Amino acid sequence: MPVFTRDDVTLEYERHGDPQGKPVFIHHGLLGSAGISPEWGKLAAEASLCLIVVARPGYGRSTPLVMKSIGEWAALLSPLADSLELTKFSALGISAGAPYCYALAAGLPDRLERVAVLAGLGKVNEAETRELYPEESQRAFEMFAEQPEADVRRYWFESMAVGLATMPEDHPFRRPLTDSCANGAAGPGREAVLQQREWDFELETLTTPVTLWHSRLDDQVPYSTAEIIAARIPGAVLNEQPEPGHIPSEPMVRAALAHLAD
Numbered sequence: 001m002p003v004f005t006r007d008d009v010t011l012e013y014e015r016h017g018d019p020q021g022k023p024v025f026i027h028h029g030l031l032g033s034a035g036i037s038p039e040w041g042k043l044a045a046e047a048s049l050c051l052i053v054v055a056r057p058g059y060g061r062s063t064p065l066v067m068k069s070i071g072e073w074a075a076l077l078s079p080l081a082d083s084l085e086l087t088k089f090s091a092l093g094i095s096a097g098a099p100y101c102y103a104l105a106a107g108l109p110d111r112l113e114r115v116a117v118l119a120g121l122g123k124v125n126e127a128e129t130r131e132l133y134p135e136e137s138q139r140a141f142e143m144f145a146e147q148p149e150a151d152v153r154r155y156w157f158e159s160m161a162v163g164l165a166t167m168p169e170d171h172p173f174r175r176p177l178t179d180s181c182a183n184g185a186a187g188p189g190r191e192a193v194l195q196q197r198e199w200d201f202e203l204e205t206l207t208t209p210v211t212l213w214h215s216r217l218d219d220q221v222p223y224s225t226a227e228i229i230a231a232r233i234p235g236a237v238l239n240e241q242p243e244p245g246h247i248p249s250e251p252m253v254r255a256a257l258a259h260l261a262d
Contacts, residue, residue, distance in 0.1 A: 017044025027097025058186030074107025153189030
Protein backbone atom coordinates (compact mmCIF):
# COMPACT_ATOMS: atom_id res chain seq x y z
CA MET A 1 0.00 0.00 0.00
CA PRO A 2 2.03 2.98 -1.23
CA VAL A 3 1.96 6.43 0.29
CA PHE A 4 3.07 9.79 -1.06
CA THR A 5 4.52 12.38 1.32
CA ARG A 6 5.24 16.04 0.63
CA ASP A 7 5.65 18.85 3.14
CA ASP A 8 4.73 16.52 6.01
CA VAL A 9 1.43 15.62 4.31
CA THR A 10 0.95 11.94 3.48
CA LEU A 11 -1.66 10.53 1.09
CA GLU A 12 -2.25 6.79 0.97
CA TYR A 13 -3.20 5.44 -2.45
CA GLU A 14 -3.54 2.20 -4.40
CA ARG A 15 -3.63 1.41 -8.11
CA HIS A 16 -6.08 -1.12 -9.55
CA GLY A 17 -7.02 -2.34 -13.00
CA ASP A 18 -4.68 -1.99 -15.97
CA PRO A 19 -1.29 -0.58 -14.83
CA GLN A 20 -0.75 0.84 -18.33
CA GLY A 21 -4.32 2.08 -18.73
CA LYS A 22 -5.69 5.60 -18.76
CA PRO A 23 -5.36 7.06 -15.25
CA VAL A 24 -8.48 7.81 -13.22
CA PHE A 25 -8.39 9.15 -9.66
CA ILE A 26 -11.15 7.51 -7.61
CA HIS A 27 -12.76 9.57 -4.83
CA HIS A 28 -14.45 7.43 -2.20
CA GLY A 29 -17.53 8.36 -0.21
CA LEU A 30 -17.88 9.38 3.44
CA LEU A 31 -17.10 5.76 4.31
CA GLY A 32 -13.93 4.91 2.41
CA SER A 33 -10.30 3.97 2.04
CA ALA A 34 -7.60 3.52 -0.58
CA GLY A 35 -8.93 0.01 -1.17
CA ILE A 36 -11.52 -0.96 -3.72
CA SER A 37 -13.72 -3.91 -4.56
CA PRO A 38 -11.88 -6.58 -6.61
CA GLU A 39 -14.79 -6.42 -9.05
CA TRP A 40 -14.04 -2.76 -9.73
CA GLY A 41 -10.43 -3.67 -10.47
CA LYS A 42 -11.57 -6.35 -12.90
CA LEU A 43 -13.96 -3.97 -14.68
CA ALA A 44 -11.24 -1.32 -14.87
CA ALA A 45 -8.80 -3.78 -16.44
CA GLU A 46 -11.42 -4.72 -19.04
CA ALA A 47 -11.85 -1.01 -19.84
CA SER A 48 -8.06 -0.42 -19.99
CA LEU A 49 -8.19 1.98 -17.05
CA CYS A 50 -5.77 2.41 -14.16
CA LEU A 51 -7.80 3.37 -11.09
CA ILE A 52 -5.82 5.35 -8.53
CA VAL A 53 -7.77 5.29 -5.29
CA VAL A 54 -6.69 7.99 -2.82
CA ALA A 55 -7.58 8.02 0.86
CA ARG A 56 -8.44 11.63 1.58
CA PRO A 57 -6.96 13.41 4.62
CA GLY A 58 -7.64 11.55 7.86
CA TYR A 59 -8.62 8.24 6.27
CA GLY A 60 -6.34 5.22 6.71
CA ARG A 61 -2.71 6.33 6.61
CA SER A 62 -3.42 9.73 5.09
CA THR A 63 -2.49 12.67 7.31
CA PRO A 64 -5.37 14.33 9.16
CA LEU A 65 -5.59 17.89 7.91
CA VAL A 66 -7.66 20.90 8.81
CA MET A 67 -8.98 22.13 5.46
CA LYS A 68 -10.78 25.44 5.00
CA SER A 69 -12.78 24.26 1.99
CA ILE A 70 -13.23 21.44 -0.49
CA GLY A 71 -11.64 23.72 -3.08
CA GLU A 72 -8.22 23.06 -1.47
CA TRP A 73 -8.25 19.47 -2.75
CA ALA A 74 -6.75 20.27 -6.15
CA ALA A 75 -3.58 21.66 -4.55
CA LEU A 76 -3.28 18.54 -2.36
CA LEU A 77 -3.73 16.02 -5.18
CA SER A 78 -1.62 17.77 -7.82
CA PRO A 79 1.77 16.84 -6.26
CA LEU A 80 0.74 13.18 -6.14
CA ALA A 81 -0.19 13.30 -9.83
CA ASP A 82 3.19 14.91 -10.52
CA SER A 83 5.00 12.15 -8.64
CA LEU A 84 3.19 9.56 -10.75
CA GLU A 85 4.21 11.51 -13.88
CA LEU A 86 0.61 12.07 -14.90
CA THR A 87 0.10 15.16 -17.00
CA LYS A 88 -3.50 14.24 -17.85
CA PHE A 89 -6.03 12.18 -15.93
CA SER A 90 -9.74 11.81 -15.21
CA ALA A 91 -11.68 11.55 -11.95
CA LEU A 92 -14.56 9.48 -10.65
CA GLY A 93 -16.43 10.46 -7.49
CA ILE A 94 -18.74 8.29 -5.41
CA SER A 95 -21.27 9.94 -3.10
CA ALA A 96 -19.34 12.35 -0.82
CA GLY A 97 -16.36 12.08 -3.18
CA ALA A 98 -18.18 13.98 -5.92
CA PRO A 99 -17.43 17.53 -4.67
CA TYR A 100 -13.70 16.74 -4.70
CA CYS A 101 -13.92 15.82 -8.38
CA TYR A 102 -15.58 19.15 -9.07
CA ALA A 103 -12.74 20.80 -7.11
CA LEU A 104 -10.23 19.16 -9.47
CA ALA A 105 -12.19 20.46 -12.46
CA ALA A 106 -12.05 23.96 -10.98
CA GLY A 107 -8.42 23.86 -9.90
CA LEU A 108 -6.79 21.73 -12.60
CA PRO A 109 -8.82 22.35 -15.78
CA ASP A 110 -5.83 21.83 -18.08
CA ARG A 111 -5.02 18.41 -16.61
CA LEU A 112 -8.44 16.91 -15.91
CA GLU A 113 -9.97 15.27 -18.98
CA ARG A 114 -13.31 13.96 -17.72
CA VAL A 115 -15.35 13.63 -14.55
CA ALA A 116 -17.78 10.80 -13.78
CA VAL A 117 -20.00 10.96 -10.69
CA LEU A 118 -21.94 8.08 -9.14
CA ALA A 119 -24.69 8.94 -6.65
CA GLY A 120 -22.88 12.20 -5.97
CA LEU A 121 -23.46 14.52 -3.06
CA GLY A 122 -24.70 18.01 -3.88
CA LYS A 123 -24.22 21.37 -2.18
CA VAL A 124 -25.85 20.63 1.16
CA ASN A 125 -24.52 23.98 2.41
CA GLU A 126 -27.22 25.65 0.29
CA ALA A 127 -30.85 25.79 1.40
CA GLU A 128 -32.14 24.81 -2.06
CA THR A 129 -30.43 21.43 -1.76
CA ARG A 130 -30.64 20.90 1.99
CA GLU A 131 -34.43 21.28 2.09
CA LEU A 132 -34.79 18.30 -0.28
CA TYR A 133 -33.49 15.97 2.44
CA PRO A 134 -35.57 14.42 5.25
CA GLU A 135 -35.80 16.46 8.47
CA GLU A 136 -33.46 14.07 10.29
CA SER A 137 -30.73 14.68 7.72
CA GLN A 138 -31.29 18.44 7.85
CA ARG A 139 -30.83 18.38 11.62
CA ALA A 140 -27.57 16.45 11.18
CA PHE A 141 -26.32 19.02 8.65
CA GLU A 142 -27.09 21.80 11.11
CA MET A 143 -25.19 19.98 13.84
CA PHE A 144 -22.16 19.48 11.59
CA ALA A 145 -22.21 23.18 10.72
CA GLU A 146 -22.47 24.39 14.31
CA GLN A 147 -20.33 21.97 16.32
CA PRO A 148 -16.51 22.06 16.59
CA GLU A 149 -14.83 19.60 14.23
CA ALA A 150 -13.52 17.60 17.22
CA ASP A 151 -17.11 16.93 18.31
CA VAL A 152 -18.13 15.92 14.79
CA ARG A 153 -15.19 13.52 14.64
CA ARG A 154 -16.28 12.00 17.95
CA TYR A 155 -19.83 11.61 16.65
CA TRP A 156 -18.65 9.64 13.61
CA PHE A 157 -16.11 7.59 15.53
CA GLU A 158 -18.68 6.47 18.09
CA SER A 159 -21.23 5.72 15.35
CA MET A 160 -18.79 3.73 13.21
CA ALA A 161 -17.07 1.90 16.07
CA VAL A 162 -20.34 0.20 16.99
CA GLY A 163 -20.68 -1.24 13.49
CA LEU A 164 -17.02 -2.23 13.32
CA ALA A 165 -17.20 -4.13 16.59
CA THR A 166 -19.88 -6.47 15.26
CA MET A 167 -18.70 -6.73 11.64
CA PRO A 168 -17.25 -10.07 10.47
CA GLU A 169 -13.55 -10.06 9.58
CA ASP A 170 -14.27 -10.97 5.97
CA HIS A 171 -17.00 -8.37 5.42
CA PRO A 172 -16.29 -6.28 2.28
CA PHE A 173 -16.99 -3.04 4.17
CA ARG A 174 -14.60 -3.85 7.03
CA ARG A 175 -11.57 -2.09 5.57
CA PRO A 176 -13.46 1.08 4.53
CA LEU A 177 -15.00 1.24 7.99
CA THR A 178 -11.66 0.60 9.71
CA ASP A 179 -9.89 3.26 7.63
CA SER A 180 -12.74 5.69 8.27
CA CYS A 181 -12.30 5.21 12.03
CA ALA A 182 -8.56 5.90 11.74
CA ASN A 183 -7.22 8.96 13.53
CA GLY A 184 -10.37 9.18 15.61
CA ALA A 185 -12.58 9.40 12.49
CA ALA A 186 -10.71 12.52 11.37
CA GLY A 187 -11.66 11.82 7.75
CA PRO A 188 -15.45 11.60 8.09
CA GLY A 189 -15.40 14.40 10.65
CA ARG A 190 -13.58 16.75 8.28
CA GLU A 191 -15.83 15.73 5.39
CA ALA A 192 -19.03 16.41 7.30
CA VAL A 193 -17.82 19.85 8.37
CA LEU A 194 -16.56 20.88 4.92
CA GLN A 195 -19.84 19.84 3.30
CA GLN A 196 -21.55 22.62 5.25
CA ARG A 197 -19.19 25.33 3.99
CA GLU A 198 -18.74 27.14 0.72
CA TRP A 199 -16.69 25.06 -1.72
CA ASP A 200 -14.69 28.15 -2.82
CA PHE A 201 -15.30 27.64 -6.52
CA GLU A 202 -18.31 28.01 -8.79
CA LEU A 203 -19.85 25.07 -10.63
CA GLU A 204 -20.90 27.40 -13.43
CA THR A 205 -17.24 28.01 -14.34
CA LEU A 206 -16.25 24.36 -14.89
CA THR A 207 -15.08 23.44 -18.38
CA THR A 208 -14.21 19.75 -17.89
CA PRO A 209 -16.92 17.42 -19.26
CA VAL A 210 -18.99 16.05 -16.35
CA THR A 211 -21.34 13.06 -16.51
CA LEU A 212 -23.46 11.93 -13.58
CA TRP A 213 -25.34 8.72 -12.81
CA HIS A 214 -27.99 8.72 -10.07
CA SER A 215 -30.97 6.61 -9.04
CA ARG A 216 -34.38 8.25 -8.62
CA LEU A 217 -34.82 5.85 -5.70
CA ASP A 218 -31.58 6.82 -3.96
CA ASP A 219 -32.42 6.62 -0.25
CA GLN A 220 -29.47 8.75 0.92
CA VAL A 221 -28.89 11.48 -1.68
CA PRO A 222 -32.12 12.67 -3.36
CA TYR A 223 -32.14 12.51 -7.17
CA SER A 224 -33.38 16.10 -7.33
CA THR A 225 -30.10 17.27 -5.77
CA ALA A 226 -28.22 15.73 -8.71
CA GLU A 227 -30.53 17.61 -11.07
CA ILE A 228 -29.49 20.87 -9.40
CA ILE A 229 -25.79 20.07 -9.84
CA ALA A 230 -26.20 19.00 -13.47
CA ALA A 231 -28.13 22.18 -14.28
CA ARG A 232 -25.35 24.38 -12.91
CA ILE A 233 -22.38 22.73 -14.65
CA PRO A 234 -22.11 23.74 -18.33
CA GLY A 235 -22.76 20.77 -20.59
CA ALA A 236 -23.18 18.27 -17.75
CA VAL A 237 -25.15 15.10 -18.52
CA LEU A 238 -27.28 13.32 -15.90
CA ASN A 239 -28.11 9.64 -16.46
CA GLU A 240 -30.70 7.77 -14.42
CA GLN A 241 -29.64 4.54 -12.74
CA PRO A 242 -32.65 2.23 -13.03
CA GLU A 243 -31.65 0.16 -10.00
CA PRO A 244 -32.85 1.59 -6.64
CA GLY A 245 -30.60 2.63 -3.80
CA HIS A 246 -27.49 4.68 -3.13
CA ILE A 247 -24.85 2.04 -3.84
CA PRO A 248 -23.72 2.22 -7.50
CA SER A 249 -25.01 -0.77 -9.43
CA GLU A 250 -22.69 -2.86 -11.61
CA PRO A 251 -24.30 -1.60 -14.84
CA MET A 252 -23.79 1.98 -13.64
CA VAL A 253 -20.14 1.31 -12.79
CA ARG A 254 -19.59 -0.31 -16.18
CA ALA A 255 -21.19 2.65 -17.93
CA ALA A 256 -19.05 5.17 -16.02
CA LEU A 257 -15.81 3.28 -16.67
CA ALA A 258 -16.64 2.87 -20.35
CA HIS A 259 -17.32 6.60 -20.55
CA LEU A 260 -13.98 7.43 -18.95
CA ALA A 261 -12.15 4.99 -21.21
CA ASP A 262 -13.68 6.37 -24.42
